[in-house]
Amino acid sequence: MANAFEGRLAHKFTRNIKERVIESILFLMAFSAVAITVAILAILVVESLGFFEHVSIFEFLTGTVWSPLFADAHYGILPLLAGTLTVAAVALAVAIPMGTIIAIYLSEFAPHKVRETVKPFLELLESVPTVVFGYFALLYFTPFLQIFMPGLPGFNMLAPGIVIGVFIIPYISSVAEDAMRAVPMAMREGSYAMGATRFQTAIRVVTPAAISGIVAAYVLAVSRAIGETMVVAIAAGLQPKFTFNPMEPAATITAYIVQVSLGDVEHGSVAYQSIFAAGLVLVVMTLALNVFGHVMRKRYREIY
Amino acid sequence: MSSYTQISPQRIEEMRALIGQRKLRDHMFAIVGLVCMLIAVLTMIASFASLLFDGWSRLTPEFFTSFPSRRAADAGILSSWVGTTLVMLVTMLAAVPLGIGAAIYLEEYAKQGIVTDIIEVNVTNLAGVPSIIYGLLALGLFVYILGLGESVLAAGLTLALLILPVVIVSTREALRAVPSTIREAAYALGATRWQMVSDHLLPYSRGGILTGVIIGMSRAIGETAPIITIGALTFIAFLPPSPVSAEPPFINFDWLFAPFTVLPIQMFNWVSRPDPAFAVNAAAAGVVLIVMTLLMNGFAIYLRYQIRKTIKW
Structure with a gap:
């Protein structure tokens, strides 16, 4: 009798130990997300520190020439930053109006069937490899634009910007539409009861109520646009x-990283370190955007 | 009282005009919305159609069984699709257990607290980090610090980190969909937490987890930038050593450390050549890539539909 009891106790003991071990392993797995973030920042910062031993931060932030691969090397990030911002601006000029209009249309105007067909199609677009969009930009959109703008060079920022804009439309339309659909029906009905049209309801009632979700969609789109690599490269x-x-050709931060990686750059050289410094600028930009998006969401969230 | 009845006919006309104007605006917007949607959808369909048209002539069996070549007409994607398959294998083996484990912890074990908050914020943030940054991490960490070199293993692990947030988020959603009565029933029968998770939660949420894994993998298949960053070669005219062989020890792991190329990089290489003959190859490789991602996503959508249809809690 006592033996059986002790056996059970022993069983319970091993069982508890097993549970503890499993929980610790699962915790470590979850903690890997933190470890990855720390590793990204550590690698970028350490290599950038090496870079800033050779290049002054002042030159890096204010220089207007970026030529690390030439004999006469200059390390001013501004040209890359200008390229990144220009491409992103073109992309957003396409994606924000189109994405918002499509979101409003799908959420407030489109018949059920249209919405159920178009939404999965737009979401499929998100999974198409971006290198394919690069092909479109170079071989379809640039020649197409050259019909209207004969002076447009074969490489330019306009065509990749437009293509990026088109393929980030689904990011905006899908997130913004979800936010609009989450607005309670009673608010729309209240607006209709006052005699408002669908358009007035969409613009004056639904959009303000869903603004935090819509801003989140824009933030997602901006961070996709500045991080996009292959189309620009x-x-x-x-x-x-x-x-x-x-209308001019240029390079972005991401394209520069690709360009260096394609060549034979010696490990530990200044050119090697320069891609980490450029990457650090990119991470700081996207982090700032994410924080901004988070603050906006908190500030303008409407709870029903 | 009388003021209500004394609206002048002129005022009524004005109001009618106003209503008409607003209705017109309403219809205009409906048309604008439809046009915008059609522009977006048709631009993409037209681009895909011309891609298929451009690449059609190269989509022959030889295209899949030839190595890249200096002559466009002889070049194929043998080394790149084999490379893609091997890299995806590593990615799956690394990302799936890690992602599912992390999701189980966050959903079933984590207590409210600062550590959990930090993990949650990091998972959200990682999803927003540009993919090329993962390439820089891999270049510094896997290629040089861990000394894995420019290998299949380094590439597979890089993509695993990249899709980790996707796997975590979708697994959490799948776990959350299992009602808490199931958990309580298991506990009532004396199950420990892990027994409850492994015997009940995981089998019941299998479909949802699989959907997330497939979507993550389809993202990994098309990723180009991080693999270029770790220095994948663009011209590979040989295959990595085979993982299985006829004589003992049957399985070897040399392929993990072999140089490789993957489909999107092969396509990038062909696009960036000035010779238009290679653009045809690029188009054909693009068609293969799109078909692969569409098949995977289509399967995921089908799976999600099946789950919704069959499971009724």
Whole structure:
């Protein structure tokens, strides 16, 4: 009798130990998300520190020439930053109006069937590899734009910007539409009861009520646009140039990283370290955006 | 009282005009919305159609069984699709257990507290980090610090980190969909937490987890930038050593450390060549890539539909 009891106790003991071990392993797995973030920041910061031993931060932040691969090397990030912002601006000029209009249309106007067909199709677009969009930008959109703008060079920022804009439309339309659909029906009915049209309801009632979700969609789109790599690397040319004119070829931060990675750059050289410094700028930009999005969401969230 | 009845006919006309104007605006917007949607959808369909049209002539069996070549007409995607398969294998083996484990912890074990909050914020943030940054992490960490070199293993692990947030988020959703009565029933029968998770939660949420894994993998298949960053070669005219062989020890792991290329990089390489003959190859590779991602996503959508149809809690 006592033996059986002790046996049970022993069983319970091993069982508890097993549970503890499993819980610890699962915790470590979850904690890997933190470890990855720390590793990203650590690698970027350490390599950038090495970079800033050779290049002054002042030159890096204010220089208008970026030519680390030439004999006469200059390390001013502004040309890459200008390229990144110009491409992102073109992309957003396409994606924000189109995405918002499509979201409002799908949420407030479209018949059920249209919505159920178009939404999965738009979401499928999100999964198409971006290198394919690079092909479109270089071989379809640039020649197409050249019909209207004969002076447009074969590599330019306009075509990749437009293509990025088109493929981030689903990010905006899908997130913004979800936010609009979450607005309670009673608010729409209240507006209709006052005699408002669907358009007035959509603009004056639904959109303000869903604004935090819509802003979240915009933030997602901006961070996709500045982080997009392959389309720009293929279709914008790879020469860093300090210009905000989308009709010119230029390089973005991401395209520069690709360009260096494609060549034979010695491990530990300044050019090698420069891609980490450029990457750090990109991470700081996206982090700032994420924080901004978080604050906006908190500030303007409407709870029903 | 009388003021209500004394609306002048002129005022009524004005109001009618106003109502008409607003209705017109309403219809205008409906048309604008439809046009915008059609522009977005048709631009994409037209682009895909011309891609298929451009690449059609190269989509022959030889295209899949030839190595890249200096002559566009002889070049194929053998080394790149084999490379993609091997890299995806590593990605899946790394991301799936890690992602599911993390999701189980966050959903079933984690207590409210600062550590859990930090993990949650990090998972959300990682999903927003540009993919090329993962490439830089891999270049510094996997290629140089851990000394894995420019290998299949390094690439697979990189993509695993990249899709980890996708796997975590979708697994959590699948676990959350299992009603808490199931958990309580298991506990009432004396199950420990892990017994409850492994015997009940995981089998019941299998479909939802699988959907998330497939969507994550389809994202990984098309990723180009992080793999370029770790220095994948663009011209590979040989295959990695085979993982299985006829003589003992049957299974070897040399392929993990072999240099490789993947489909999107092969396509990038062909697109960036000035010779238009290679653009045809690029189009064909693009068609293969799109078909692969669409099949995977289509399967995920089908799976989600099946789950919704069959499971009724």
